[in-house]
Amino acid sequence: MKNITKSLIALLALVAISCSVEDVQDRPVIEGIDSPVLTAPLAGSAYVLSPANADSQIERFTWKSANYGGDVEVTYTVEVDSKGNSFKTPQELGTVKSANQVSVSVAKLNGAALALKAAPFVAADFEVRVKSTVATNVMYSNVAGIVITPYTTETPKLWLPGGYQNASGYGADWAHSSAPTLLAEGYGKTAFEGYVYFATAQDGTQDGKGFKLSTQANWDGTNYGVGATAGTISTTGGNLSIAAPGYYKIKADTDPAKLTYSATKLSWGIVGNATPGGWDADTPMAYNPATKKWTITVVLTAQSAPDNGLKFRANNSWDFNFGDTGADGKLEDGGTNIGTTAGTFLITLDLSNPRNYTYTMVKQ
Numbered sequence: 317m318k319n320i321t322k323s324l325i326a327l328l329a330l331v332a333i334s335c336s337v338e339d340v341q342d343r344p345v346i347e348g349i350d351s352p353v354l355t356a357p358l359a360g361s362a363y364v365l366s367p368a369n370a371d372s373q374i375e376r377f378t379w380k381s382a383n384y385g386g387d388v389e390v391t392y393t394v395e396v397d398s399k400g401n402s403f404k405t406p407q408e409l410g411t412v413k414s415a416n417q418v419s420v421s422v423a424k425l426n427g428a429a430l431a432l433k434a435a436p437f438v439a440a441d442f443e444v445r446v447k448s449t450v451a452t453n454v455m456y457s458n459v460a461g462i463v464i465t466p467y468t469t470e471t472p473k474l475w476l477p478g479g480y481q482n483a484s485g486y487g488a489d490w491a492h493s494s495a496p497t498l499l500a501e502g503y504g505k506t507a508f509e510g511y512v513y514f515a516t517a518q519d520g521t522q523d524g525k526g527f528k529l530s531t532q533a534n535w536d537g538t539n540y541g542v543g544a545t546a547g548t549i550s551t552t553g554g555n556l557s558i559a560a561p562g563y564y565k566i567k568a569d570t571d572p573a574k575l576t577y578s579a580t581k582l583s584w585g586i587v588g589n590a591t592p593g594g595w596d597a598d599t600p601m602a603y604n605p606a607t608k609k610w611t612i613t614v615v616l617t618a619q620s621a622p623d624n625g626l627k628f629r630a631n632n633s634w635d636f637n638f639g640d641t642g643a644d645g646k647l648e649d650g651g652t653n654i655g656t657t658a659g660t661f662l663i664t665l666d667l668s669n670p671r672n673y674t675y676t677m678v679k680q
Contacts, residue, residue, distance in 0.1 A: 350383035351455040352392065352446045362439070362463040363425060367503075370423040377409065378417045382448035382455050391449045394418045396425075398432050399441035399461060407431050409444075429466040435532065436468035473670075474498040474508050474540075474568060478527025478555070483515040485605035489524070492533045498566055499670035506571040510670035511563065511582075513605055518558040526555025529568055529577075540570065540577075549577045563603055565636070582636055584610045584665055588626030590619040590656040598632050601665060610665040613680065621655035628665055628675065638665075638673060647673040 356378040363374055377394045384390065391413050395406035407428035410418035434440045442464050446457040477495045481487055487494025498510035508529075520526025520542060529549065531537035541553035549556070549568060558564065562581040569576045585598030591614065593599045601610040619625045621643070628647065630636035639651025660680045667673050 352382040352457040353380040354457040364465040393447040472500040475530040479525040511667040520555030520557040582630035587629045608668040618658040625653035
């Protein structure tokens with residue numbers, strides 16, 4: 317009986333080995349023979365992208381199939397990278413299995429271009445290819461060069477590099493990285509505003525003095541200087557000037573049909589029946605160049621908003637005043653009066669973040 321059992325075990329082992337060998341022999345050999353061939357887009361194709369068409373197809377990428385020596389499922393991936401980067405940091409535009417095309421939307425191509433550090437609204441060179449994969453076997457198609465002009469839906473900024481920065485608490489002179497900024501009303505808007513402190517007067521006609529308005533945080537974008545007439549800017553003019561030191565509200569409109577500019581010197585204070593000066597006179601605040609904030613320590617009386625309380629006002633004029641309509645610490649032009657309780661308060665006004673103006677009131 318033992319001999320019969322041993323014989324059966326040996327026979328089964330022989331069958332198993334025989335089947336395994338045959339299985340291996342019958343498996344198809346997968347190897348890359350012919351790479352895929354990119355057929356669209358054509359080299360030199362250019363794409364100017366717009367958020368208005370974000371969901372629309374910008375291109376249908378097509379290619380001829382790769383050959384792996386058998387009937388196998390092939391995964392195809394369309395890749396894009398900056399020209400000359402040798403696809404070290406490729407961005408994926410789409411992936412399909414055993415198909416020969418990928419539809420790419422405006423938003424998808426725009427996101428890839430921005431991820432590759434392309435500057436919005438500036439044409440840049442890229443390269444595209446198709447990657448084919450079966451298991452661990454990978455082949456790449458030919459490469460086509462294309463041009464993409466991406467967009468951004470971020471609110472545009474203007475940087476103010478100039479010869480005033482070091483003395484005024486904004487880092488090194490003419491350094492975009494530490495320069496104050498102006499902010500537009502929103503995406504696609506051209507009206508900018510912001511607040512800037514000038515410790516010294518700036519005569520733009522003197523070497524190294526004055527400042528420019530830059531659309532990028534470097535000199536590669538559009539740079540505006542003084543225009544042909546007062547209150548205007550141009551891309552060919554010299555540096556802008558500031559007649560006297562002080563804290564200024566800067567406004568600019570870069571619409572080519574306008575190209576306007578203004579700088580209004582302002583001294584901020586508080587006003588209202590909760591303040592020492594009542595509604596008739598500002599109680600002045602002091603500006604700190606290190607913190608870039610206005611402060612005052614003051615005794616207030618208890619007053620209830622919206623009819624009473626206080627507001628921030630400049631130059632004893634209602635042309636420039638802030639209130640807090642939502643009672644949330646955020647300021648709005650001409651907003652609701654700010655209610656108060658009685659006591660001594662340290663009040664801080666922060667206008668250093670364009671169009672995001674805030675304040676605090678801390679009881680001492």
